[in-house]
Amino acid sequence: MMKKNWILKENKHYNILVSILKNREIENIESYLNPKIEDLNDFTLLKDIDKAVDRIFQALINKEKIMIFGHDDVDGITSVFILYNYLTKLGSQYHYSYIPNREIEGHGMKSGFINKVKEIGINLVITVDGGICCYDKIEALSEMGIDTIITDHHIPPEKLPNAYAIINPKQADCKYPFDMLAGVGVTYALISIMSKKTGIPLSKDDILMTALGTIADRVPLIYDNRIFSKIGLRYLRTSRNKFINFVTYQNSELSTNNLLNLIIKLMNAGRSTDGNHLALEVLFIEDYFKIRALYNKLSYILKEYDIQQRTAFALIDELYQNNNNNIFIHLDDNAIPLPLIGSVASYVNSKYHIPAVILKSNGQIITAEARGPEGFNFVELFNSISDLLIQYGGHKRAAGFSAELKNYEHIRNRMIDFVSNGKYNFCKKDDIVIDYQLDKHAFDMNELININKQMYPFGENNYRPIYLIKNLPMNELYKFPFSQGAFQNIEGEILDIVFTVDEENSRLCIVDCMRSGFSQNSG
Structure with a gap:
């Protein structure tokens, strides 16, 4: 019997890739496959962004002290990094960063941050990848005479903080046409407007960091997020950032996808002490030996996490039974x-x-x-x-x-x-949406691998294509590069097989399978 409900999309075009993209309602196929920075939406449509930029310029002119407050995940870390770097490019010598330790301080702004702001004598706070729910603490900053600029992408509460400016595409009255940016996408928009007004250009590493934060935060990889990710990953192996460069060199045998995942995991392994985050720290370091030491430390933490995670998953499986x-x-x-x-x-x-x-x-x-x-x-x-x-x-x-x-x-x-x-x-857990039904006689593995490479990177709303081959005799399975042992418990002499393509290992990965003649596909 079939394990899941198969929903087969219509083959709309003789070209497999075109058919898949049309079925996924990709309107501009050329922009999807070969995105350009110019394809991004107009950042000036983000509510309060010009107001925020003018306030930052005022702070720079007056040599005010600026504090960047970020979230302790990869989205937050990359947001802090690109904003801090760009303020440095503009000549600021009075900007700082603070990323809270979730284990000690929990979510959002806490008293430790407010105390740090007082201690340094901050005049302007800029939040990245957060702040929209920090009503009380931003009110406290306002009472201290400190302006706050919020850049965020989370769903705003009914009562917004008393901030000088709020840049968040999810605000009801924001005219920006795409509201699913990651936090780092909003931060990139901010420094992009600053760049246009000053003429001081952004770097390739700015778009790379935006790609890392976007992919790590698992926002839908469509429209602007697709552009950030596709373009940014082009620079992964040529980054001028010493840490990224070190990780790439140490793991040169890894595919782009595996290298990307390793960098994200290493950054997630870092933790914050007194507002200084280990993963953010290593992004700023230039010294090879310090980078190597911190890389080894993060790698050790990551290995510990992997062991703890396997133990935790086993515990959860046991608890779930009840x-x-x-x-x-x-x-x-x-x-x-x-x-x-x-x-x-x-x-x-x-x-x-x-x-x-x-x-x-x-x-x-x-x-x-x-x-x-x-x-x-x-x-x-x-x-x-x-x-x-x-x-x-x-x-x-x-x-x-x-x-x-x-x-x-x-x-x-x-x-x-x-x-x-x-x-x-x-109940939709049992639905499998199939992108294309392949002709078993015209199967071309190289074409399918090439399709994956063009559609990469994969993520939310941009999943690996799922294919169907029908009426495949068991004695012909050897002609297809299915993963080893995939058919050990399969009954029937002729099969209908649903699968994806592992382009890195040139293998077909079974999603579902059944005896031919029993499928009830719908389109």
């Missing part, structure tokens, strides 16, 4: 390190196709990371329990919050009630 709700909620004691709760939530969502909230306590405060399937909305969920939360924010399918430990049971019960009201349906 889950009777439409949402998986787990408050961990000592088994899962705080930096891994996001990846554990992603694991649950990916494997079991239900919303997952993984929480960790630090004293009397709990921190949560949440991930959900297509169609779920954590922002609505957290809005419904906002009276129990200290702070929350994020996206529909990926979000987080902090709360008091004493409220945990109330939070848990209300989240279960919210998901149980029947509004959300997670």
Whole structure:
């Protein structure tokens, strides 16, 4: 029997790639395949961006002290990096950065940051990849006479902070036509406008860092995000950044995709101390020996995380057997390190196709990371329990919050009630959307590999193509480079096979398979 429901798209064109892109409603195929920076939307359409740039220029002219506040993930780190670098290019000698340690400070601005701002004597705060939910702390900054410019991409709350300027494409009155930028995409827009007004150009590494942050944050890789990612990765192996260059040299045997994933993992492995983030620090270092030492340190942390992650996944699989709700909620004691709760939530969502909230306590405060399937909305969920939360924010399918430990049971019960009201349906987990049905007699592996290379990088809303071959006799399977052992438990002499292409290893990876004559494809 067929395991999943196959949805076969119509072959709209004799050219496989053109047919796939038309079915995916790619309007400008040339721009998709060969994007140019000029194809980006007009950044001046972002609300408050000119106001923000003018305030930054005023600060530079008056030699005011500027603090960049960022989030502690790759999106936030790359955002801080490109903005800090560009301020340096403009001649600033009075700018600083602060990335909080999530394990100690939790989400958003906390008292430690406010104290640091006071200590240095900051005049202007610029947030990157965050800030839209930091109402109280930005109010406190305002009362201290400090202006705040927010650059963010998360869903704004109903009550916006009292900031000097807010640049966020998700604002209801923002005219920018694409609201799914990563945080670093918004930051790139800011320095791009600064570049146009000053004539001081951006670098190839600015677009590379924007690509890294965009891909790492798993935003949809379409439109502007596709342009950032496709163009930025062209410079991965030729980067002038000493750390990126070092990692590339040390791992020269890796494919572009594996090298990209390694860099993202290394940056995620870093943690912050007193506002100084290890992964951000290594991006600024020029000295070879210091870079090597920090690379070794990050690699060691990464190996430790891999071991801890495997243990955590095994624990979650065991706990899930007793889950009777439409949402998986787990408050961990000592088994899962705080930096891994996001990846554990992603694991649950990916494997079991239900919303997952993984929480960790630090004293009397709990921190949560949440991930959900297509169609779920954590922002609505957290809005419904906002009276129990200290702070929350994020996206529909990926979000987080902090709360008091004493409220945990109330939070848990209300989240279960919210998901149980029947509004959300997670039954689509068994649907496989097939991009193209191939003729087994005209199979061309090189063509399929080339298609993947043209469509790369893959990610949200830009998945690897999924193919179907029908009526393939078992005794002809050897003619096709399927992964070893793929058909060990398959019954039937003639098969219909759904698969993707692993372009790096020149293999076909089985997605689903069944005996011919039993499929009920729909288009």
